[in-house]
Amino acid sequence: MFKKYTNSDSSDDFGYERRQHGRKPTNENKFNPINEHHEYSKVYSTDSKSTIVDEDHPDKPCKACVDFKDWLRKGLTTQTEQTPQTVEQQISINSQCPLMRDDLGRASWSLLHTMAAYYPVKPKEEEQQSMSEFICSFSKLFPCPECRTDFQEEISKSPPDLSSRLGLSTWMCNQHNIVNKKLGKPEFDCRQVLERWKDGPADGRCD
Numbered sequence: 001m002f003k004k005y006t007n008s009d010s011s012d013d014f015g016y017e018r019r020q021h022g023r024k025p026t027n028e029n030k031f032n033p034i035n036e037h038h039e040y041s042k043v044y045s046t047d048s049k050s051t052i053v054d055e056d057h058p059d060k061p062c063k064a065c066v067d068f069k070d071w072l073r074k075g076l077t078t079q080t081e082q083t084p085q086t087v088e089q090q091i092s093i094n095s096q097c098p099l100m101r102d103d104l105g106r107a108s109w110s111l112l113h114t115m116a117a118y119y120p121v122k123p124k125e126e127e128q129q130s131m132s133e134f135i136c137s138f139s140k141l142f143p144c145p146e147c148r149t150d151f152q153e154e155i156s157k158s159p160p161d162l163s164s165r166l167g168l169s170t171w172m173c174n175q176h177n178i179v180n181k182k183l184g185k186p187e188f189d190c191r192q193v194l195e196r197w198k199d200g201p202a203d204g205r206c207d
Contacts (some may be wrong), residue, residue, distance in 0.1 A: 003072040007138070062079065062143075062144075065101055065143070065145065065146065067146050084178075101144055101147070104143065104144065105144075105147070106116075106178075108142070109176055111175070112138075112172055113169070113172055113176070113193070113196070114197055114198075115131075115134075116165070116168045116169040116171075116172040116193075116197070117165070117193070117194060117197035117198035118165075118168055118198065119131060119165045119168045119169070120164075120165060121164060121166075122161065122164065123163075123164070123165075128162040130165075131160070131168065131206045132162055133164055135160055138151075139151045139152045139155055140152070150179075151175075152177055154175060155175075158171070158174070158175075160172075165194075166194065169193045169194055169197065170190050170193060173188060173190035173193040173195075174190060176188065177190070
């Protein structure tokens with residue numbers, strides 16, 4: 001859906017060009033632009049309640065919307081006689097418990113980084129299209145409303161680099177670091193992204 005121009009720093013169209021309807025794309029003009037009407041830049045507004053309460057079950061928390069510590073802090077657990085550490089261990093061990101937001105985030109980033117690491121070195125047009133559609137759908141369907149809104153906004157500012165494996169992996173790493181910075185977590189050295197998610201350490205301990 002998107003292809004970068006040589007100059008991709010334009011503040012108006014982010015370096016992308018619209019493909020005219022009904023025309024076969026060329027090498028210079030493959031994908032649609034990002035603008036206020038595009039699915040990448042569309043932000044879903046959610047009220048504060050929707051990030052805490054399950055919309056289908058108002059009497060229960062939206063587990064994918066809150067971190068474990070927030071869940072305990074709001075008194076949304078019935079195991080009040082146990083320590084937070086004990087409850088967290090039980091939830092992590094019990095595979096039948098729905099994921100909390102922090103667990104969901106770790107699992108999702110692992111998937112995204114791995115997909116980027118196995119993306120073709122020189123992707124064909126249809127492979128770029130498929131990855132673009134996946135990222136777009138992911139940003140719209142992620143279970144945590146606050147998280148998906150934030151991801152959509154970041155994609156609008158910096159669209160994915162679909163030109164190569166390294167380009168996409170580095171873009172994904174930068175997106176993850178944006179989240180890490182907001183959460184006060186250390187940032188990852190994106191120069192090592194393929195070592196982390198595909199090749200493994202040079203000492204071979206993962207082989």
